[in-house]
Amino acid sequence: MYEDLKNEMLKLLSKNLRLDGRAPTDYREVTVEKGISKNAEGSARVKIGDTEVISGVKMEVIKPYSDSPEDGSMMINVELTSLSSPEFELGPPSIYAVELARITDRGIRESKSIDTKKLCIKKGEAAWMIVVDVCTLNDAGNMFDAVALAALAAMQDAVFPAYDAETGALDYKNKTTEKLPISKSPVTVTVFKYGDHLLLDPTSDEGKVYDARLTITVLENDNICSLQKGGDSAITVEETLKMIELAKQRTKELRSKL
Amino acid sequence: MGEIKVKNREVVVPGETLATGMDFLPSFGTYRDGEGIIASRLGLVNVEGKVIKLVPLSGAYHPKAGDTIIGPVTDILMTGWRVDTNSAYSAVLNLKDASSEFIARGADLRKYFTIGEYMMVKITQVTSQNLVDLTMKGPGLRKLTGGRILNVNANKVPRIIGKQGSMVSMIKQYTNCRVLVGQNGVVWISGEEPEKELLAVETIKKIEREAHIPGLTDAIKAYLEANKDGIKLSA
Amino acid sequence: MAYEKRFDGRGFEEIRPMSAKAGVIKRATGSGWFKIGNTEAYAAVYGPREMFPRFKQSAEAGVLRCHYTMMPFSSAGDRVRPGTSRRGKEISAVMERALRPAIDISDFNNSVVDVFVELPQTDAGTRCAAICAASIALADAGIPMKDLVCAISAGKVEDKLLLDLEYNEDSHENGVDIPMAMLHNSKELTLLQMDGEISSEELGKAMELIKGAMDQIYDVMKSALKAKFEVKQE
Numbered sequence: 001m002y003e004d005l006k007n008e009m010l011k012l013l014s015k016n017l018r019l020d021g022r023a024p025t026d027y028r029e030v031t032v033e034k035g036i037s038k039n040a041e042g043s044a045r046v047k048i049g050d051t052e053v054i055s056g057v058k059m060e061v062i063k064p065y066s067d068s069p070e071d072g073s074m075m076i077n078v079e080l081t082s083l084s085s086p087e088f089e090l091g092p093p094s095i096y097a098v099e100l101a102r103i104t105d106r107g108i109r110e111s112k113s114i115d116t117k118k119l120c121i122k123k124g125e126a127a128w129m130i131v132v133d134v135c136t137l138n139d140a141g142n143m144f145d146a147v148a149l150a151a152l153a154a155m156q157d158a159v160f161p162a163y164d165a166e167t168g169a170l171d172y173k174n175k176t177t178e179k180l181p182i183s184k185s186p187v188t189v190t191v192f193k194y195g196d197h198l199l200l201d202p203t204s205d206e207g208k209v210y211d212a213r214l215t216i217t218v219l220e221n222d223n224i225c226s227l228q229k230g231g232d233s234a235i236t237v238e239e240t241l242k243m244i245e246l247a248k249q250r251t252k253e254l255r256s257k258l
Numbered sequence: 259m260g261e262i263k264v265k266n267r268e269v270v271v272p273g274e275t276l277a278t279g280m281d282f283l284p285s286f287g288t289y290r291d292g293e294g295i296i297a298s299r300l301g302l303v304n305v306e307g308k309v310i311k312l313v314p315l316s317g318a319y320h321p322k323a324g325d326t327i328i329g330p331v332t333d334i335l336m337t338g339w340r341v342d343t344n345s346a347y348s349a350v351l352n353l354k355d356a357s358s359e360f361i362a363r364g365a366d367l368r369k370y371f372t373i374g375e376y377m378m379v380k381i382t383q384v385t386s387q388n389l390v391d392l393t394m395k396g397p398g399l400r401k402l403t404g405g406r407i408l409n410v411n412a413n414k415v416p417r418i419i420g421k422q423g424s425m426v427s428m429i430k431q432y433t434n435c436r437v438l439v440g441q442n443g444v445v446w447i448s449g450e451e452p453e454k455e456l457l458a459v460e461t462i463k464k465i466e467r468e469a470h471i472p473g474l475t476d477a478i479k480a481y482l483e484a485n486k487d488g489i490k491l492s493a
Numbered sequence: 494m495a496y497e498k499r500f501d502g503r504g505f506e507e508i509r510p511m512s513a514k515a516g517v518i519k520r521a522t523g524s525g526w527f528k529i530g531n532t533e534a535y536a537a538v539y540g541p542r543e544m545f546p547r548f549k550q551s552a553e554a555g556v557l558r559c560h561y562t563m564m565p566f567s568s569a570g571d572r573v574r575p576g577t578s579r580r581g582k583e584i585s586a587v588m589e590r591a592l593r594p595a596i597d598i599s600d601f602n603n604s605v606v607d608v609f610v611e612l613p614q615t616d617a618g619t620r621c622a623a624i625c626a627a628s629i630a631l632a633d634a635g636i637p638m639k640d641l642v643c644a645i646s647a648g649k650v651e652d653k654l655l656l657d658l659e660y661n662e663d664s665h666e667n668g669v670d671i672p673m674a675m676l677h678n679s680k681e682l683t684l685l686q687m688d689g690e691i692s693s694e695e696l697g698k699a700m701e702l703i704k705g706a707m708d709q710i711y712d713v714m715k716s717a718l719k720a721k722f723e724v725k726q727e
Contacts, residue, residue, distance in 0.1 A: 001374040008406050012452055019406060021456045021491045037614040038531050040566035050519050054613055056566025079575055082560065083537040083609035085520050090560065092576075131572050133565035135611060137535065138518045172569055269722045271715045272595070272632050273640030273677050289639065296678065298597070298639050300632045300718060315722065317635020318522055318541055320600070346541040346555075346604030387552060388602060413635070468724050 006194070006209040013197040020203065025246060027201045028142075032149065032257045034157040039172070042158025042180065046150040048201060050140035052084075055150035057132050057158040057180070061170055064120060064127040072119020072127035076105040076151055078134045085139035085204075103228045104134070104148045104188070107217035108155070111186035111225040118181050121165065128160070130180065141203040144215050145254070148188035153258055155182050185258065186225055187251040190215040191243035193235060198243060200250060214240065216247035220255070260293075266305050267472065269315065270297045276310050287312025302470050315470060319345040319412035319442040321390045325381045328402065328440030330374055334367050341379065341392060344409070344442040349390035351379060356394050376402040376446065378438055402438070405448030408459055410466045412443030417469040418462055425465065425478065432482040433458040453488025460489055496651035500661040501530075508645065508657045508706060513625070513717035515633045523634025525717065527626035529645075530659055531616035536626035537609045538634035541598060544605035555601030559588040559608045561623055567615045569660060584620050591624050591644065591674040591684035597637040606636060617663035617670075621645050624674050624684065629714050633721065642683055643710040644674035647699035649691055656702050671696070673703045677711040680704045 009019065016023055028049030037043040040056030064071055078101040080088040088094075093101075108114070119128040132154055134147045162174035192199045193212040202210065212231035218224055224244065229235065235243070260279015264270055276288060277295045284295045288310055301312030321327075321343050329349070333340035338352040353361050356370065371377060378399050383391040394400065410418065418439050419426050430437055435449030435458045445462060449455035461482060468474060499505065509530030518524035521537035528534075544550045561584040563573045588608070598606055608630060610623040621644035628641045648658045649669040655662070663670050669689030675682055682700075691699070 003374055004376065004402075004404065005406070008404065015452060017452050017491055021452075021489055023491075037564075037566060039569045039614055039616075043566065043613075054564070056564065056613070058566050058572035060571065077565065077575065079565070081562070081609065081611055082539075082607070083518065083521070083535060083611050086539050086542070131565070133572070133575070135564050135613070137611075138520055140519065172571075269719050271641065271718045272638040273711065274715065275678075287637075291678065296639065299637045300635060314635055316523060316633060346543050346601060348543065388604075470722060471724055 002209045005205060009206065009209065010195050010197075013194060013199070018199070019205070024197055024199045025250075027250060027253070030149075030254060030257050032153050034153055040154070041161060041175065042154045042156070044150050044153035044157055046146050046153060048142055048146050049203070050138055051142055051146050052137040053134055053143070053146045053150045054137060055132060055134040055154040057130060057154045059158070059161060060129045060131065061121065061126050061163060061168070062129045064124060068116075069124035070120045071116040072129060073116060074109065074114055074130040074132070076108065076132045076134070077101050078104065078147055079136065080139075080143075081136050084136035088136070088139070099228075099230075100143060100147050103144065103215050103226065104151050106226045106228075107148055107186050107188050108152065111184050111217065111219055113182045113184040113186055115181060115183070121163070126165070126168065130155070130158075139204055141205075141207045142190070142201045144190040145188055145201065148217070149254060149258075152186065155180055156258060185220050185255055186217045187255045188215060188217045189247040189250045189254065191246050193231070193233065193239065198239070198246060200246065214243045216244055218248055218251040222248050262305065264303050266303055267470070268303050269300070269470065270303055270312065271300055272297055276303060281308055283309045285309050285311035287314065314413045316411060317413060319343065321345055321347055321349065321381055321384050321388070321442070323381050323384050325441035326378065326399070327381060327442040328376055328378050328407075328438060328444035328446055329442065330376050331371050332373065334373065339367065339371055341377065343390060344412070344444050347388045347390050349381065349392045351377070351392040351394060355382070355392065358395065371401055376407060378402060378440065378446070398438075402446050405436070405446050406455070406459075408445040408447060408462060410443045410445055410462060412441065414466045414469040415439055415441055415443060417474060418445070418465050420475070425475065428479065428482065429458055429461050432486055433461070433488075451488060453491055456489040456491070457482070457485050494651045494667070496653040499655070501659055505653055505655040506702060506705070508709060509659065511710065511713045513629060513713050515629050515718045515721040521630070521634070523630045523632070523636070525626045525629025525633060527622050527629060527714070529618060529622050529625075529657070531614055532618050532622045533612060533614045534619065534622040534626040535611050535613070536623065536630040538606060538627075538630040538636070539609070540606040540634075541601040541604035542607070544603060550603040552602055553599075555598030556605045557589055557593055557596065557598065557608070558605055559585045559592070559610065559627065561585045561588060561610045561620070563612045563615060563619065567612050569616065584623070587684055587686065588620065588624055588627060592627060592631065592642055594681070594683045595628070595638045595640050595642045595676055596631060597639070606631075606634075617658050617660045618646050618672070620684070621672050621674065625710065625714060629717055632718055640676040640678050641711060641714050642674050643677045643707050643714065644672065644684060645703060645706050645710060646670055646672040647702045649689065649695060649699070654695060654698055654702065656706055671699050673700070675703065675707055677707045680707060
């Protein structure tokens with residue numbers, strides 16, 4: 001379907017170039033703005049070039065699950081809005097939206113950035129449920145990285161609403177100064193493979209023709225806390241290690257934007 | 259006596275009163291409401307004598323017979339190909355209009371054009387139900403191989419082409435690229451030097467952004483001259 | 494009981510601060526953003542484009558389709574569950590009716606003009622903000638339209654008629670909320686809903702209040718559209 005586009009890309013990549021003049025591993029300009037929605041407990045807007053997503057955190061008090069009475073919980077959801085691209089259709093979440101949400105969720109969950117024990121209010125009776133929703137505003141490619149960065153930024157921005165333990169009443173209008181405890185900084189970068197070339201931050205056109213991709217979440221100490229390979233082609237072990245090195249460098253820069 | 263309420267070449271919005279008085283005449287993009295002439299779309303005001311019309315600045319392409327367009331094949335049919343026109347209506351290129359070569363019934367049509375390939379074609383007919391017929395018989399009409407595709411606002415195509423093709427010739431001259439502009443806002447660009455190919459892309463985007471500003475030709479010439487070695491690439 | 498001073502200190506006929514932008518979503522054919530007080534709406538128009546499912550096509554004219562969505566974190570209360578809600582469906586339908594009288598898509602038979610609205614932050618008046626954002630987006634998309642549709646609510650709290658209810662007024666137990674949309678030139682109503690109890694004299698006065706607000710809203714939308722085409726020369 002996009003053979004010409006791919007050939008043109010490969011031709012340029014052999015000269016270390018891309019359609020928009022960037023080098024293969026160049027990233028577009030990234031901006032992160034926190035506190036963009038007044039009603040959310042935490043929120044953020046992330047732009048990568050023309051890609052724009054916004055995220056918000058809502059906190060609810062629930063009864064802890066019976067198999068973990070001393071833990072609160074966390075959930076990440078991604079809405080690929082039809083507003084943001086003619087390619088996102090209305091209806092139940094697509095596999096793309098589900099994969100995006102699950103990769104982002106895993107990146108944060110497996111980093112153990114959030115101590116779910118600290119989200120327990122009263123054992124077996126009350127605990128915080130943290131829900132992070134990321135909504136797309138304009139899709140110009142590289143949603144994986146944008147969504148993950150937006151989710152983390154909103155969580156870093158989040159404060160607890162006032163909760164009356166006596167009555168169990170939650171007062172969303174009254175925010176406390178207590179921050180959501182998030183102890184680490186798991187940042188996600190996806191490395192794409194085209195032929196023998198590795199590339200970062202694809203535009204939506206470039207995103208249509210990759211051979212393979214690897215989404216990598218990296219912590220401040222350079223350890224990796226989640227991986228997801230995508231695409232129909234295989235990658236070698238050497239390529240994988242190269243991809244991880246690229247991600248390590250880039251996540252440092254993205255983290256500095258938070 | 260009537261009175262003009264806006265400046266010539268000003269951007270106006272739907273519902274805006276452009277003039278009052280019965281001596282002015284509403285034309286494209288405007289309507290009369292009592293004494294007033296009102297804008298009925300977003301556009302650039304054009305006053306010629308007593309006639310007021312709007313030049314559209316935005317909006318999707320609408321197929322018109324006689325237009326030369328660029329689009330990809332989206333489907334292979336029993337007797338031809340379906341082509342995306344970058345509008346609400348897809349078009350059909352029939353076997354008999356595709357080639358002077360005889361194509362037998364039941365032949366594998368993918369050998370000629372396959373899904374995803376771009377072609378430059380001419381619209382021969384648009385019915386009242388917006389069914390669109392195409393032909394590939396005519397000068398310059400053909401399958402486009404290699405190169406890159408750029409989508410622009412179809413309303414800006416006349417400015418990208420320029421008077422008698424002057425603008426597009428200037429771009430070609432400065433960039434050594436082959437540039438084909440479809441009336442439907444799809445542009446095909448192919449060049450040997452990436453720096454210059456990118457210059458062609460950036461120039462066309464600049465025309466698209468600034469098409470409504472007076473002095474466009476000079477501004478574009480200055481831009482091409484300032485970047486005549488091509489856009490600096492980061493590699 | 495008398496309502497002496499509004500919760501946010503505004504005059505009874507004073508509208509919350511408004512701001513707007515056009516062309517905020519690059520992928521869309523046209524787009525708009527409209528903010529009034531703490532209520533904020535994005536709208537994107539796609540089309541006219543091919544309509545699916547095909548049985549919904551009209552051979553006579555293009556179809557306008559609206560989709561209203563509150564982002565899950567946008568509300569002052571609990572999280573809004575994603576997916577279709579009865580409320581969202583109804584608002585989408587009244588939005589379509591509010592906008593249709595302004596637009597002319599009769600030449601685009603068998604096609605659809607899709608309007609998607611997403612609200613990242615809400616504080617009463619969401620359907621009105623959605624209509625204003627959608628109006629900007631439709632104009633930006635080059636859709637033929639005889640006027641912009643401007644929307645705002647009027648209402649009553651206790652004994653006072655007022656313009657542009659905010660959350661505390663909207664949810665007041667003795668409050669009346671009357672969201673309205675009008676074609677700004679003719680002042681004809683294209684959206685009219687109400688909840689609460691009010692006399693017909695008071696309703697008449699409320700409608701007059703809205704008429705008086707039309708130019709103010711229109712000017713914000715007009716400036717947004719014009720600003721999009723101001724090119725900074727490099």
